[in-house]
Amino acid sequence: MMNYARDRTEPPREPAPAVEARALTVVRGDRTVLRGLGFTVEPGRITGLLGPSGCGKSTLMRAVVGTQAKVTGTLDVLGHPAGHPALRPRVGYVTQAPSVYTDLTVRQNLDYFAAVLRPGRRHRDARGEAVTRAIDDVDLASHTDALAGTLSGGQRSRVSLAVALLGTPELLVLDEPTVGLDPVLRRDLWHLFHTLAAERGTTILVSSHVMDEAERCHRLLLMREGEILADDTPAALRARTGSDTVEAAFLHLVDEASATATRQEATR
Amino acid sequence: MNTTGPHTLSPARTTATAARVLRQLRHDPRTIALLLVVPVLMITLLRYVFDGSPQTFDSIGASLLGIFPLITMFLVTSIATLRERTSGTLERLLAMPLGKGDLIAGYALAFGAVAVAQSVLATALSVWVLGLDVTGSPWLLLLVALLDALLGTALGLFVSAFAASEFQAVQFMPAVIFPQLLLCGLFTPRDQMAPVLERISDVLPMSYAVDGMNQVLHHTGVTTDFVRDVLVVAGSALLVLCLGAATLRRRTA
Numbered sequence: 001m002m003n004y005a006r007d008r009t010e011p012p013r014e015p016a017p018a019v020e021a022r023a024l025t026v027v028r029g030d031r032t033v034l035r036g037l038g039f040t041v042e043p044g045r046i047t048g049l050l051g052p053s054g055c056g057k058s059t060l061m062r063a064v065v066g067t068q069a070k071v072t073g074t075l076d077v078l079g080h081p082a083g084h085p086a087l088r089p090r091v092g093y094v095t096q097a098p099s100v101y102t103d104l105t106v107r108q109n110l111d112y113f114a115a116v117l118r119p120g121r122r123h124r125d126a127r128g129e130a131v132t133r134a135i136d137d138v139d140l141a142s143h144t145d146a147l148a149g150t151l152s153g154g155q156r157s158r159v160s161l162a163v164a165l166l167g168t169p170e171l172l173v174l175d176e177p178t179v180g181l182d183p184v185l186r187r188d189l190w191h192l193f194h195t196l197a198a199e200r201g202t203t204i205l206v207s208s209h210v211m212d213e214a215e216r217c218h219r220l221l222l223m224r225e226g227e228i229l230a231d232d233t234p235a236a237l238r239a240r241t242g243s244d245t246v247e248a249a250f251l252h253l254v255d256e257a258s259a260t261a262t263r264q265e266a267t268r
Numbered sequence: 269m270n271t272t273g274p275h276t277l278s279p280a281r282t283t284a285t286a287a288r289v290l291r292q293l294r295h296d297p298r299t300i301a302l303l304l305v306v307p308v309l310m311i312t313l314l315r316y317v318f319d320g321s322p323q324t325f326d327s328i329g330a331s332l333l334g335i336f337p338l339i340t341m342f343l344v345t346s347i348a349t350l351r352e353r354t355s356g357t358l359e360r361l362l363a364m365p366l367g368k369g370d371l372i373a374g375y376a377l378a379f380g381a382v383a384v385a386q387s388v389l390a391t392a393l394s395v396w397v398l399g400l401d402v403t404g405s406p407w408l409l410l411l412v413a414l415l416d417a418l419l420g421t422a423l424g425l426f427v428s429a430f431a432a433s434e435f436q437a438v439q440f441m442p443a444v445i446f447p448q449l450l451l452c453g454l455f456t457p458r459d460q461m462a463p464v465l466e467r468i469s470d471v472l473p474m475s476y477a478v479d480g481m482n483q484v485l486h487h488t489g490v491t492t493d494f495v496r497d498v499l500v501v502a503g504s505a506l507l508v509l510c511l512g513a514a515t516l517r518r519r520t521a
Contacts, residue, residue: 028521065363069519083519088365099356103292112288116366119280147295163360 016079018043018171018203019064023073026059033059035226036073041205041219043170046197048217049207050250056226057207058096061173064205065093078170089117092164096175098156099163102149106140106159107131109148110166117167134162137192154181161189165196172196174206178213190216211247222250229253277369285366285374289348290381303344303382307336307390315398326401329394330481331454333409336390337383337417338477339445345379345424346437353428362518372513376421383417384410404484408494412480415501419473422508429515448474453482473504 019041026034033056041047049057062068063075066083075082078090100109114127135141138158143151148159161177174193178186190213196202197218206217214220215234222229222237230237230253234246241252293300311329318325352358361371391409394400402409423444431437451461451469458469469475480497487494 067359067363067519069517069521071519085365088363091363093360093363095356095359097356099360101288101292101357102355103295104288108288108291112284112291113360113364115284116281116361116364119278119284121280 015043017041018078019205020076021074024060024063024075025072026056026063026068027070027072028059033226034063037226037228039221039228039231041203043203044197044201045218046193046204046206046216047219047221048214049205049221049223050211050214050246051209051223051229053209055223057209057223058175060223061093061175061205061207064171065091065173067093089167090170092167092169092172094157094161094164094172094174094177096179098148098153098160100148100156100159102156103147105145105147106135106151106162107144109159110134110162113163114166130166130168134165137165138162139188154185157181158185158189168200169202171203171205174204176207176209178208178210186213211245211250214246220246222253224254224257229257277373278367281366281370282373282377285371286377286381289375289378292348293378293382299344300382303340304386304389307333307340307386308393310336311390311394312398315394315400322399322401325398326485327482328454329398329400330402330409330485331452331478333387333391333394334412334416334477334481335449335452335454335474337387337413338420338423338474339441340386341379341383341417341420342424342427342445343438343441344382345375345421346428346431346440347424347434349375349425349428350431350434350437358516359520362516368513368516371516372425372509375425376418376509379421380414380418383414383420387413387417402484403486403488404490408484408490409481412477412484412498412501415498415505416477419477419501419505419508422505422512425512426508426515429512445474448472451475452478454478473501476500476504 017040019039021040022038024034024037025032037060049060051057059068063071064077064082066077066087071082077084077087080087101112104112110131111127114131118127118130135144138161140155140158140162143155148156151159157177157180161174164172164174178189181189193204193206194216197204208214217234219231219233220237221231229250232240237246237249238244241249243249243252311332314329314332315325318328349358352361362368387410391406391413395402395406427440427444428437431440451458451465451472452474453469458466458475461469476497480494480501483491483494483497
């Protein structure tokens with residue numbers, strides 16, 4: 001309603017963010033994994049979520065997808081609260097470990113997930129096309145009839161990615177999709193991500209702990225110990241910290257943060 | 269149009285799930301062979317163990333025809349759903365527009381079909397080759413066997429929520445099935461047990477599964493006891509399936 005009123009009275013300004021978080025906190029067991037995060041993810045862009053292992057990247061992604069329990073604060077995804085049933089066909093999610101059926105072939109895996117997304121005989125042709133396109137997207141056309149269990153780790157994670165591409169999701173959440181892939185495949189996948197964002201308008205939230213991948217993102221969220229250290233473009237981050245690489249910028253910010261923490265500790 | 273709510277059953281998604289489960293099974297011919305052949309071998313073995321007393325074979329054989337599908341479907345389902353939970357595919361499916369009911373009904377449909385094949389083979393062999401003397405219709409035997417299979421599927425699905433590994437899942441078999449096996453009237457008529465045990469056996473679904481088989485064995489028509497047995501087994505299966513659905517969480521810690 002509010003958007004509608006604003007559109008009428010004012011010229012369109014920035015499009016609504018694809019993801020908007022305010023005071024986002026997640027508790028797992030007795031540990032606070034995310035501590036009051038606030039950030040936005042721009043639509044149609046690639047946002048990189050970077051930080052060391054265990055800093056809360058996966059938990060944040062699970063919260064966005066709506067599979068994480070004990071989430072407090074505000075987290076809106078494509079105009080709905082995260083996890084809203086209406087989001088299920090609109091958000092694609094790839095977990096760190098490939099989640100596919102190892103005892104089915106690549107095509108059988110995709111056929112099933114496609115049938116979950118668009119059930120019914122009338123969509124059979126459309127499903128067939130979606131499956132073929134997804135297989136081509138991840139460059140597995142030569143392995144369609146191979147059992148997922150017999151594929152290499154990198155190939156299997158591409159099957160998992162293909163599943164997420166099936167429904168042409170508006171938001172793709174990718175948890176470390178390039179881990180264990182060779183440089184050529186990594187380059188090809190990043191090329192695919194840019195194509196998806198540019199041609200299909202897909203919003204991509206991608207995590208990585210490999211800092212050189214940060215340069216390929218439009219925007220970065222740098223995380224450490226459940227907090228966001230920085231939220232900026234790679235170029236702005238490098239300029240602000242006077243560093244040559246995002247990696248150096250990240251280390252600079254980490255040092256700065258721990259220096260502040262020590263100072264606070266000392267004055268207490 | 270396609271966005272069915274989470275609580276409504278979508279027949280197309282249910283059959284797609286059942287087809288997927290059967291397709292997985294098809295890539296595992298050894299499991300299929302074991303599922304189909306082992307009951308046949310056991311019932312044949314039983315026939316010759318009781319070579320001298322055909323009446324004993326009749327009563328134990330009929331009971332076993334009901335117990336086999338329950339045990340095998342319990343094992344198959346608990347392992348299959350445990351795999352689904354640990355491989356991340358369950359999380360993925362629940363983040364998609366798939367109802368929990370679709371998933372559970374899909375499993376029940378797929379393993380129900382396997383149970384029908386298993387029971388048809390074992391029942392046909394028992395009645396026509398091994399000379400199992402059934403007074404009632406073999407179709408009623410088959411009906412009870414199918415309901416037993418669904419009960420096994422339901423129990424397996426429920427129990428898989430409490431197993432963190434395949435080792436634990438397999439250990440639930442003796443824990444959940446053996447007490448029922450001892451108390452169901454297979455070894456001793458239930459009214460000859462200690463009164464406490466008889467009372468306990470009154471609330472265990474397998475007692476009714478075995479009693480249902482024996483009703484068909486001894487009576488030509490459908491008795492009221494048979495109807496009660498069938499309703500109790502079906503009701504228990506449905507109840508446990510609902511409990512199983514409650515263990516499928518879209519959000520996990």
